[in-house]
Amino acid sequence: MAEQVTFYEAVGGEATFHRLVHRFYQGVAEDPELRPMYPEEDLGPAEERLRLFLIQYWGGPNTYSQRRGHPRLRMRHVPFVIDEAQRDRWLAHMRAAVEELELPEPLEKQLWDYFTMAARSLVNTPT
Template sequence: MPGGARVSPLQRAHLPAQFLSLSAVSDAGADAAGADTTASSGDGSAWGAGGLTLGGSLADAVEQPPTVYAAVGGQRFFDDLVDRFYDAVESDELLRPMYPADLVPSRHRLAGFLAQYWGGPADYSAKRGHPRLRMRHMPFAIGVAERNAWMRHMLASLEAASLPDGSPLDPDIAQAMFAHFDNAATHLINQPG
């Protein structure tokens, strides 16, 4: 990914088939036995492995599948998803006390985190460093009830989601997002019972 941003396994594993393509240049730098005959200066000008030689940078030689971020239309999708979620949190008697009075910074952080996680720009990490989700949530008592309330609002927001052009969210992408939210919310439980 550009800028060293990580691509989540869910992002790769749950994309619809049309997003999972890979192509490379021919073995122009390989001899008849398939051995790499190109020299690498260590600057990315050539790369070879097992008879497959990719000239130029790897990014130039490999057609990257679109990210979920691109497939959903970019930042606007995540801003809308998070706005619907926090609109529900504002009136939730269990969750609201866990958040600061002004939810605007929380909205920006969550939207930025999700955008980056799903393949968008690494703005979240540039501003806040590694997410350290469990550490950042440790000051809050999160039990099963809080996890379930959080999931209820996020699932409702995800079910209401559409692409910027109004078309529905691809079901495979919605399922990948649900799986991510489910796993993350469960991981943040820090109270018994």
């Protein structure tokens, strides 16, 4: 019986998630609506948190939970006002990052479907 490959392994492991998240935060750093949501001057810690979360979510090492506990995605985002416009800006930066990975279509779709679902679930302020 063949060992099942995780999504994390199928897309290239840590290096792929590093590229994805780094490219995403390059966009966020220049975004006048999203940048103020990150209190740190250096986005490096936020980049690391997202990278570790995604690595764990997609079947890689569970370093995120070891360092930060259960992800509790919605709870961690409650302090931030997130409306549909901010969601759409977040998704635009993530879309650019995903496209740069040039993943095979089924893997890209799986990744993108997750991001759109997660982004929709974090909206907490009516527009």
